[in-house]
Amino acid sequence: MPYLVSAIAAAQGIASVEELQGNDECQSSSSMNIQMKLSIVRLDHSIAEIKKTSPGIGVGSLSRAVLDDLSCQSATGEPASRKWLSFARNTSCNFNLKEELIKKIMRYVKEPDRWTAFSSLLLKSIAFHRHIDPSMSVDVSAIVLPVIDLPRTKFNRPFLPQTVTGNSSRRVTDEEVEECRESVMSISHQFPYLCMIHKQRSDHTSTQLPHDMLGCDVVMFEPRLNEYSPTISDFLKPFVGCFTSCEWQAISNDASLRPRSDDSIVKEFYLRWAMKEAYTKALGVGLYVDFDSFEIRLIGHDVDSTNIEGDWKPRGSLWGSITTDLHHCNSNGQVEHQVSFVGQVMRMREPRSDAKSDAVQNGYWVFTFVPLVDGLDNNSKEPDNSTISGCICICKGPFDEEADAATSSKSIVNIENLTLLELIQMHGKETLIY
Numbered sequence: 101m102p103y104l105v106s107a108i109a110a111a112q113g114i115a116s117v118e119e120l121q122g123n124d125e126c127q128s129s130s131s132m133n134i135q136m137k138l139s140i141v142r143l144d145h146s147i148a149e150i151k152k153t154s155p156g157i158g159v160g161s162l163s164r165a166v167l168d169d170l171s172c173q174s175a176t177g178e179p180a181s182r183k184w185l186s187f188a189r190n191t192s193c194n195f196n197l198k199e200e201l202i203k204k205i206m207r208y209v210k211e212p213d214r215w216t217a218f219s220s221l222l223l224k225s226i227a228f229h230r231h232i233d234p235s236m237s238v239d240v241s242a243i244v245l246p247v248i249d250l251p252r253t254k255f256n257r258p259f260l261p262q263t264v265t266g267n268s269s270r271r272v273t274d275e276e277v278e279e280c281r282e283s284v285m286s287i288s289h290q291f292p293y294l295c296m297i298h299k300q301r302s303d304h305t306s307t308q309l310p311h312d313m314l315g316c317d318v319v320m321f322e323p324r325l326n327e328y329s330p331t332i333s334d335f336l337k338p339f340v341g342c343f344t345s346c347e348w349q350a351i352s353n354d355a356s357l358r359p360r361s362d363d364s365i366v367k368e369f370y371l372r373w374a375m376k377e378a379y380t381k382a383l384g385v386g387l388y389v390d391f392d393s394f395e396i397r398l399i400g401h402d403v404d405s406t407n408i409e410g411d412w413k414p415r416g417s418l419w420g421s422i423t424t425d426l427h428h429c430n431s432n433g434q435v436e437h438q439v440s441f442v443g444q445v446m447r448m449r450e451p452r453s454d455a456k457s458d459a460v461q462n463g464y465w466v467f468t469f470v471p472l473v474d475g476l477d478n479n480s481k482e483p484d485n486s487t488i489s490g491c492i493c494i495c496k497g498p499f500d501e502e503a504d505a506a507t508s509s510k511s512i513v514n515i516e517n518l519t520l521l522e523l524i525q526m527h528g529k530e531t532l533i534y
Contacts, residue, residue, distance in 0.1 A: 146520035315381030465497035
């Protein structure tokens, strides 16, 4: 059986998430100070809420007004607290950054993509401010916080920076900034959802997080059919080469090697894709590494725990395992719907990519799945298949031993549902009247 994660209702006598986590990431008491939070924004509902408050407003005018009111700055610029060394940024620099950010938002042709870019900017900024103050709430901020533009790696992955040093009269480039290892985050979006996983120490120690590689990916269970790909088979054909033969066999056939239904194969494809993308995001290389250069085996589902490197013997569909375990957990009072598996990653060949050759790491990783439910939040009644539109996959690791990964898989991801309006309010902007 997969390693199941159950969030137990507070009514059952659990005082806190930390009490449930117990021996989460390591065997020392410092593990009690590690927080992992999944923030989910439902964009279509958020846009409707904002347009109800401010009829006729567009994302261009809203983003400009918000950035005017709140100001914006680079994460490598002037600090939001004394924890960060000062890098003076004059008004013209902030103006230039604001125009640059608005240009990045408006470069997209489709309106949903523009709303996604704006919301993503605000959510990543919240990750920065929460690193400064882990107790930051969803309420309107007591002070006006600037919108922070995070630096990016050469693989275009945003990251939380370490305190930087140097000449405060010049702008620091992304390449000069080291990534913070006591607070890590990963972001993903697929309209209408935007999500971010953030893992940090709540005690503000500078100790590196154990198993600090973290990635997430969100997928919607909707095949993109068009005149060029009118059928499910046509849609999937270009992706066959992104998986190993065993992985594709598990996607296309059931446990009896019979072809799956269209609905089943679409779900299996998206779940396996989300696992691969969450894993490569955790590595920090994303799509810059060939997906077929490594294989992910879920222990207890794809392979037997007593013969991990043996033949694949999938136990039905992955989606079936997830929903079965959610049903079992809900009947026992689950509050947050999530299921975790321990997976083994095996390097199959050298990747043909710009990523360094040792980017793919063998070992054990934890894969957590959070179904996205239409019409109810993740803390309410049990969902059914008719209300589930997609899924988030979170990958963390690596672990040297399967037992360590199994222990970590029992920890709980705290889920919060946010709106775009709340992201704005958390920066200190209380009203929207534009």
